[in-house]
Amino acid sequence: MRVEDLDTPVLIVDLDGLENNLDRYHRYFAEHKIGLRPHIKTHKTLAIAHQQMRRGAVGITCQKLGEAEVMVAGGVDQDVLIPFNIIGAAKLDRLMALSRRTRLTVAADSAYTVEGLSAAAQRSGDTVGVIVELGVGGRAGVPTPQAALELAQLIARSPGLELRGLMAFPTDARTRPVLQETLALLDQSGLPHPIVSGGSTASALLAHEVPELTEHRAGEYCVGGVGHLRRGTHTVAQCALRVLMTVVSRPTPDRAILDGGSKSLSASTIQDGDHTSMGYIVEYPQARFSGASEEHGHVDVSACDPKPQIGERVQVLPVHPCPCVNEHDELVAVRQGRVEAVWPVSARGKIR
Amino acid sequence: MRVEDLDTPVLIVDLDGLENNLDRYHRYFAEHKIGLRPHIKTHKTLAIAHQQMRRGAVGITCQKLGEAEVMVAGGVDQDVLIPFNIIGAAKLDRLMALSRRTRLTVAADSAYTVEGLSAAAQRSGDTVGVIVELGVGGRAGVPTPQAALELAQLIARSPGLELRGLMAFPTDARTRPVLQETLALLDQSGLPHPIVSGGSTASALLAHEVPELTEHRAGEYCVGGVGHLRRGTHTVAQCALRVLMTVVSRPTPDRAILDGGSKSLSASTIQDGDHTSMGYIVEYPQARFSGASEEHGHVDVSACDPKPQIGERVQVLPVHPCPCVNEHDELVAVRQGRVEAVWPVSARGKIR
Numbered sequence: 001m002r003v004e005d006l007d008t009p010v011l012i013v014d015l016d017g018l019e020n021n022l023d024r025y026h027r028y029f030a031e032h033k034i035g036l037r038p039h040i041k042t043h044k045t046l047a048i049a050h051q052q053m054r055r056g057a058v059g060i061t062c063q064k065l066g067e068a069e070v071m072v073a074g075g076v077d078q079d080v081l082i083p084f085n086i087i088g089a090a091k092l093d094r095l096m097a098l099s100r101r102t103r104l105t106v107a108a109d110s111a112y113t114v115e116g117l118s119a120a121a122q123r124s125g126d127t128v129g130v131i132v133e134l135g136v137g138g139r140a141g142v143p144t145p146q147a148a149l150e151l152a153q154l155i156a157r158s159p160g161l162e163l164r165g166l167m168a169f170p171t172d173a174r175t176r177p178v179l180q181e182t183l184a185l186l187d188q189s190g191l192p193h194p195i196v197s198g199g200s201t202a203s204a205l206l207a208h209e210v211p212e213l214t215e216h217r218a219g220e221y222c223v224g225g226v227g228h229l230r231r232g233t234h235t236v237a238q239c240a241l242r243v244l245m246t247v248v249s250r251p252t253p254d255r256a257i258l259d260g261g262s263k264s265l266s267a268s269t270i271q272d273g274d275h276t277s278m279g280y281i282v283e284y285p286q287a288r289f290s291g292a293s294e295e296h297g298h299v300d301v302s303a304c305d306p307k308p309q310i311g312e313r314v315q316v317l318p319v320h321p322c323p324c325v326n327e328h329d330e331l332v333a334v335r336q337g338r339v340e341a342v343w344p345v346s347a348r349g350k351i352r
Numbered sequence: 353m354r355v356e357d358l359d360t361p362v363l364i365v366d367l368d369g370l371e372n373n374l375d376r377y378h379r380y381f382a383e384h385k386i387g388l389r390p391h392i393k394t395h396k397t398l399a400i401a402h403q404q405m406r407r408g409a410v411g412i413t414c415q416k417l418g419e420a421e422v423m424v425a426g427g428v429d430q431d432v433l434i435p436f437n438i439i440g441a442a443k444l445d446r447l448m449a450l451s452r453r454t455r456l457t458v459a460a461d462s463a464y465t466v467e468g469l470s471a472a473a474q475r476s477g478d479t480v481g482v483i484v485e486l487g488v489g490g491r492a493g494v495p496t497p498q499a500a501l502e503l504a505q506l507i508a509r510s511p512g513l514e515l516r517g518l519m520a521f522p523t524d525a526r527t528r529p530v531l532q533e534t535l536a537l538l539d540q541s542g543l544p545h546p547i548v549s550g551g552s553t554a555s556a557l558l559a560h561e562v563p564e565l566t567e568h569r570a571g572e573y574c575v576g577g578v579g580h581l582r583r584g585t586h587t588v589a590q591c592a593l594r595v596l597m598t599v600v601s602r603p604t605p606d607r608a609i610l611d612g613g614s615k616s617l618s619a620s621t622i623q624d625g626d627h628t629s630m631g632y633i634v635e636y637p638q639a640r641f642s643g644a645s646e647e648h649g650h651v652d653v654s655a656c657d658p659k660p661q662i663g664e665r666v667q668v669l670p671v672h673p674c675p676c677v678n679e680h681d682e683l684v685a686v687r688q689g690r691v692e693a694v695w696p697v698s699a700r701g702k703i704r
Contacts, residue, residue, distance in 0.1 A: 007442040009703050041646060063647040084647065085600040087611070087663060090359040109601050112662040139648055140601035140609045248437040249461050249492035257492045259439070262675050264703050267619040294393060294674055295415040295436065295703070296491055310464040311439060322646055323614050327678065329701050349681050351361050351616050351647070 001339040003332075008246040008313060009260030011328040015335040017240030018048070018222055025204060025221045026055040032208040037061050037081055037197070039219030042322045044347035045331055046074040048222065053078065059103070061217045065091055066350030069098060074346060077102045081197065083133065083167055083217065085113040085140065091352070092120035095128065105129035105164050105195065109141050114154050114161065121160025130155045131195050134168040134182060136175040141168065145182040152191050164195045165214070171198030176210050183212060202231065225321045226270050226280045236282060241324065242315040243279075245297060247308045256287075256308050258297030258316070265292065265316065266323035280317040284308055289316065353691040355684075360598040360665060361612030363680040367687040369592030370400070370574060377556060377573045378407040384560040389413050389433055389549070391571030394674045396699035397683055398426040400574065405430065411455070413569045417443055418702030421450060426698060429454040433549065435485065435519055435569065437465040437492065443704070444472035447480065457481035457516050457547065461494050466506050466513065473512025482507045483547055486520040486534060488527040493520065497534040504543050516547045517566070523550030528562050535564060554583065577673045578622050578632045588634060593676065594667040595631075597649060599660045608639075608660050610649030610668070617644065617668065618675035632669040636660060641668065 003012065029036035035058030040049050049060055049071055059079025062068035068080050080102050086095050095117075098104060108114045108130050121128050132148050132155070135141025142148045148166060155163045166182060168175055179196070186193050198207055199217040207216045223241035224234030243264045249257035262278075269276045272288075279289040279297070286303040297316070301307045308314060318324035325331065326348055333341040355364065381388035387410030392401050401412055401423055411431025414420035420432050432454050438447050447469075450456060460466045460482050473480050484500050484507070487493025494500045500518060507515045518534060520527055531548070538545050550559055551569040559568045575593035576586030595616045601609035614630075621628045624640075631641040631649070638655040649668070653659045660666060670676035677683065678700055685693040 007440065007704050084611075085609075085662075087598055087600050088359065109603065110662055113600075135603045139645060139650065140603055143604055246439055248439050248465075251461065251487045251492055252495055257437075259436075260703065262618070262620070263678055263701075266614070267621075267672070267675050268614070269619075293491060294678075298491065310437075310462055320619070323619055326615055326646075327701065327703070349615075349679065351612065351679070352359050 003244065003334050003337050003339065006244060006332060006339070008244050009264040010244050010332055011325065011330070012242050012244055012332045012334045013223060014240040014242065015333050015340060017238050021222050021224065021234070021238055021240065022051060022055050025218070026057070028205055029207070029216065030056060034207050034213050035215030037215050037217050038222065039063070039217050040067060040071055040347060042219035042222060042325065043331070044325050044345045045343045046071065046076065046346055047341065047343045049076040052222070058215055064350055064352060065094055065098065066352050067347040069094070070347045070350060072098060072102045079103045081105045083107040085109060087113060087116060092116055096120050096124035096126055099126050099128050105131055107131050107133040107167055108151065108155065109133040109135065111151070111154055114151065114158055118158035118160050127160055127162050129162045129164040131164050131197065132166040134166055134178060136168045136178055137170050139169060145178060145185050148182045149185040149189060152186055153189065156191055163192055165193035165197070167197035168199065170200040170203055171210050171213060172203040172206060173209055176212070179210065179212055201228070205233065220321050223321050226272070226277065226317050226319045229280060229317065230272070239317045241321045242282065242317055243324070245314055245316055247310050247312045247314065250310055254300060254302040256299040256301045258299060258314070259295070260316065261292035261294050261296045263294045263327055265318045266320060266327055268318070268320035268323055270319040278319060282315040282317065284314065355596065355686050355689050355691065358596060358684060358691070360596050361616040362596050362684055363677065363682070364594050364596055364684045364686045365575060366592040366594065367685050367692060369590050373574050373576065373586070373590055373592065374403060374407050377570070378409070380557055381559070381568065382408060386559050386565050387567030389567050389569050390574065391415070391569050392419060392423060392699060394571035394574060394677065395683070396677050396697045397695045398423065398428065398698050399693065399695045401428045410567055416702055416704060417446055417450065418704050419699040421446070422699045422702060424450060424454045431455045433457045435459040437461060439465060439468060444468055448472050448476035448478055451478050451480050457483060459483050459485040459519055460503065460507065461485040461487065461492050463503070463506055466503065466510055470510035470512050479512055479514050481514045481516040483516050483549065484518040486518055486530060488520045488530055489522050491521065497530060497537050500534045501537040501541060504538055505541065508543055515544055517545035517549070519549035520551070522552040522555055523562050523565060524555040524558060525561055528564070531562065531564055553580070557585065572673050575673050578624070578629060578669050578671045581632060581669065582624070591669045593673045594634065594669055595676070597666055597668055599662050599664045599666065602662055606652060606654040608651040608653045610651060610666070611647070612668065613644035613646050613648045615646045615679055617670045618672060618679055620670070620672035620675055622671040630671060634667040634669065636666065
């Protein structure tokens with residue numbers, strides 16, 4: 001079966017592009033002796049996670065417990081980090097059950113989270129590894145190095161918990177001073193930090209500029225997207241995730257309507273120069289994917305010559321690969337136009 | 353089981369709110385003798401579609417063939433409109449198969465689409481109903497009344513097709529003149545238009561101001577959303593679709609992090625006064641749901657007094673219900689805090 005035989009819209013991954021990304025990023029981290037811990041939330045797919053492990057990943061990152069359960073059940077069970085505050089009895093019970101099947105580490109940024117983890121660990125008679133989340137990126141995380149120290153001390157003295165270090169997002173030259181200051185405080189108190197976990201694909205190839213890192217979490221590196229294309233970390237060929245769409249309407253000479261909208265790409269947008277974009281059309285780089293309804297892609301083709309015609313098929317790079325993949329039940333793996341596999345997106349929709 | 357027993361994040365629908373919306377919108381359309389043809393893309397759920405039919409809907413609207421197949425297989429098989437250009441052999445074969453199981457009408461805005469439909473109908477020996485899509489909303493649709501007339505003439509003379517009228521989106525006082533002009537041209541040519549289909553929830557309760565309409569397509573009316581709340585068509589209680597979330601982090605006094613982000617709500621945003629919003633928190637109307645990562649909801653709680661605490665649960669109204677529902681496999685039906693049913697979101701992800 002060839003890509004031309006697939007009905008549209010359909011999510012495809014170009015295997016040459018995927019493997020090129022895996023090769024270059026895993027090689028970079030091996031050279032710099034920093035562990036790469038891929039974030040599976042980008043692809044949500046067992047087949048790709050197994051490829052990442054085979055290429056030397058130190059383990060995987062799962063943003064949610066439900067994603068981790070899918071990965072471990074599918075054999076990606078060596079070492080899992082969940083960089084998220086796990087809260088509530090239902091999830092804590094599942095967490096402890098999962099901890100018997102893989103080496104598991106979770107993040108915490110509050111005494112509330114730590115106390116819940118400790119109580120659950122004691123109930124189950126098992127130990128769970130915990131790292132402190134440093135709040136450097138305006139998301140979750142303790143606000144200061146001193147607060148990180150205090151939380152690390154609480155983890156270290158909490159029954160059933162093993163302090164394993166800390167994490168931050170994002171990690172780069174700007175956030176390094178806070179990381180250094182926190183590590184110095186931990187060292188002064190004799191607290192261990194075998195894991196110092198950095199994150200983001202944008203800064204991934206600069207991870208060596210933060211030599212404190214023992215490992216790095218990155219998700220999108222494996223498939224890229226419009227942001228990576230603009231940033232220059234990925235060429236069009238390296239933007240391996242595409243939604244294949246068909247032109248279904250040419251209502252005016254300057255506009256084309258595709259058969260995929262936000263339900264195929266997600267509602268993510270990116271500011272692209274002076275306009276908002278929802279995707280990049282590989283065959284028509286001059287086209288502007290200016291907006292979308294759920295099932296209609298709205299494309300300004302005024303700058304295209306020739307212009308796409310009704311019935312023609314195009315490949316669209318999503319702005320943000322992770323939510324794009326979450327819209328789809330299947331990911332079709334393609335090499336040089338030939339379908340090699342249809343992978344279930346097994347961790348799709350695992351929000352709990 | 354009560355709503356407190358559900359783990360978060362979880363998509364719920366408040367049945368009192370849902371039924372209130374169904375009652376008032378279906379009553380309005382009955383009073384004005386305009387057919388209501390609910391767009392099932394909002395809820396994607398058989399149980400709600402059946403409720404809409406029981407309340408007198410003239411049929412359903414499905415944006416994609418795959419949605420229609422799910423609905424018909426689930427017994428919502430009286431009368432289906434697909435307001436979309438169906439293109440390509442794979443879909444045309446499915447369309448003709450489906451046309452044997454329900455009264456089916458599709459839209460077209462080009463000779464390309466009409467010729468494909470006619471060829472498929474002739475191959476199968478069946479007839480399919482076609483309406484002309486008028487391009488009044490900057491999406492698909494023929495650009496002028498004259499172009500609509502010419503396409504209607506082509507449909508009328510194409511073997512296997514039955515001309516059934518026309519559709520537009522949106523329909524309101526501004527688009528009425530184009531509609532009137534097109535209908536006059538059809539009348540002059542003796543072409544039938546038993547269906548004159550209007551659309552959008554925003555203008556639904558003003559459908560009587562466009563008396564040419566025989567029916568109206570609306571989806572979001574049944575559950576509302578932040579846009580409807582702002583527009584005043586729905587109260588908070590009538591915004592029946594909510595994502596229940598837990599506060600998992602309070603990194604600073606002014607910020608809270610919820611355990612649901614774009615993977616629970618979709619990446620849709622709305623401009624809410626001077627800021628961009630991704631949701632409305634029922635228990636904290638002063639909170640600003642200012643952004644989200646995939647699994648983190650970012651909330652500015654500076655204006656809240658008291659402020660939400662870690663472990664607390666809140667109900668979040670999505671900005672746009674349709675893509676929000678598409679993130680979820682299940683919809684939990686709740687009445688006065690008690691779980692009455694867990695409905696599979698059967699038409700989720702049906703993009704083809």
